[in-house]
Amino acid sequence: MSTADGSGATGTRERIVLAASRLMQRQGYDGTGIKQISTEAGATFGSVYHFFPGGKRELAVAAIRHGDQEFGDFLREELDRVDDPAEAVAACARTLAAGLRASDWTDGCPVTATALGSATRAPEIQQAAAAAFERWRGLVAERLRRSGLPDADARELAATVVSALEGAEFAAQVSRSEEPLLTTGRQLARLISSYR
């Protein structure tokens, strides 16, 4: 069978994707070597090229797709914990800030660092990152629509929320402070509240 099954032991391929995603999240595409990935994953060099014949670029696409799903799950889960959508977005920002601090400011957005810089050279990577952004916007928009906002407003707000959270996470990471994320969360809540 080619696709990953849900068996108990973590497959080698899955471990490789996980390590690649985490390392590229911290060091970027060019800053992460395949050797480092294989070591971190507890796999051998040959295994990486066995599962990813396309080499580093194919591996980066898989890593981005993993980050896509990971952050998507986080968004869906976090946005459903509070009734008020404005407060839900603010809570989202708070959780992101706490996680960033917990990692000592190393783990930012799992897609940004991987895509930045390599996107211009590899269209496949750029497309995977674009798909992630599009999905996240859709998730937030759906949540806002569920709270009664018209589709057009929900879409505009969702794009703003995703962009702002992304930028605030990077600002917080580079400033080593939760403040940009917390501030942006508060202002996004105010903006959303202004729509009803």
Place this chain on the structure above:
Amino acid sequence: MSTADGSGATGTRERIVLAASRLMQRQGYDGTGIKQISTEAGATFGSVYHFFPGGKRELAVAAIRHGDQEFGDFLREELDRVDDPAEAVAACARTLAAGLRASDWTDGCPVTATALGSATRAPEIQQAAAAAFERWRGLVAERLRRSGLPDADARELAATVVSALEGAEFAAQVSRSEEPLLTTGRQLARLISSYR
């Protein structure tokens, strides 16, 4: 004299910083080689290490500081062209979007790509990027204060504006579409307008 003077011919050192800033903006820190920088700058290999004995890291710090000033000048200039601060921010986003498209989506924020990935390893780079963000927030806050907003509100809004524009620029770049920037600009304008 050690600092750059304002003489006519573009100095070698200045050309090197310019090339480094532009290349790292597109390819990131690790994706840009010193050899490529020297070639692009029309300088020789030795010249780079003559002007930047600290090597690549020192060069990256200089590139970030250049981008800091460049984007700061852009902000100051663009925000002063319109009376209404909300409309000024939206205009800012539109100009960024147009510039991004004009470069065929290659030239994003001059600081983001350089700092991302290398910031964890090199504290000097992280600090230079943090200083840039701080300065930009100050510029926007000053503009908002000048329009009559209380200091506390101006500061919160400024942090949100800078973070959101940053994130929207990256989203637009990776999506190869002006929309994220235009949408974010509109919503930021609405948010600012809600403060009076």
Place this chain on the structure above:
DNA sequence: CACTAAATAGAACGATCGTTTTAGAGGAGT
């Protein structure tokens, strides 16, 4: 048991990386 395919293991390749080192060219000051 033999046969086959998947997965693991690691040596080897050419290329490029950042850096160091040494040598030469161009002017300014005495």
Place this chain on the structure above:
DNA sequence: ACTCCTCTAAAACGATCGTTCTATTTAGTG
């Protein structure tokens, strides 16, 4: 003319990069 110092020029270094290649081990099927 001679010296000092900035700047240019390029060779050379060890290290690491992504990739390819060849064996070896493991697992599944007849």
